[in-house]
Structures are given as structure tokens and as C-alpha cells.
Amino acid sequence: MNSAAALFPKFLVLCSVILILTGVAQYFVRPKKPKETLPEKLVNRATITALVSIAIGVAGLLVGLGIIPMPRFG
Numbered sequence: 001m002n003s004a005a006a007l008f009p010k011f012l013v014l015c016s017v018i019l020i021l022t023g024v025a026q027y028f029v030r031p032k033k034p035k036e037t038l039p040e041k042l043v044n045r046a047t048i049t050a051l052v053s054i055a056i057g058v059a060g061l062l063v064g065l066g067i068i069p070m071p072r073f074g
Contacts, residue, residue, distance in 0.1 A: 012064030016057045023053030 030046035041047060062068045 009064045009066065009070075012060050016060035016064055019053050019057035019060065023050045023057060026050040026053065 026046060027050040030044065030050070033040065059068070063070060
């Protein structure tokens with residue numbers, strides 16, 4: 001295995017942790033309206049973006065740690 005392929009899981013873990021932290025921070029700093037209802041909290045562009053960021057970050061973290069096998073193409 002070449003050195004670039006050996007470093008890819010570590011790179012994936014680092015990027016995934018950053019993506020998860022960014023998603024969590026985005027959820028907490030999103031603009032809120034006064035007296036916001038639960039559906040308004042959940043169906044908000046910032047909340048949906050934060051949840052997608054966290055989901056992709058968790059998936060990348062699982063692949064980087066080897067829990068989910070790395071896909072092989074070709």
C-alpha cells in the first residue's frame with residue numbers, strides 16, 4: 001500500500017470530526033425566532049444543514065475507523 005492510501009483513514013477521521021463539530025456548532029448558533037414551535041425548529045434550513053453535516057460526519061468517522069469497510073471501485 002502506498003503512503004497516501006495509508007494516511008487516508010486518518011484524514012477521513014480528522015475531516016469527519018471537524019464536520020461533526022461544525023454541524024453541532026451550527027445547530028446551536030442558528031438564528032431563532034421568538035416563540036418558535038417544534039416544527040419550526042426542525043424544518044429550518046440551518047437545522048437541516050446541521051443534521052446532514054452530522055450524518056455525513058458520523059458515516060465518514062465509521063469508515064475512517066474501519067467499522068464500515070472502505071468501498072472498493074474497480
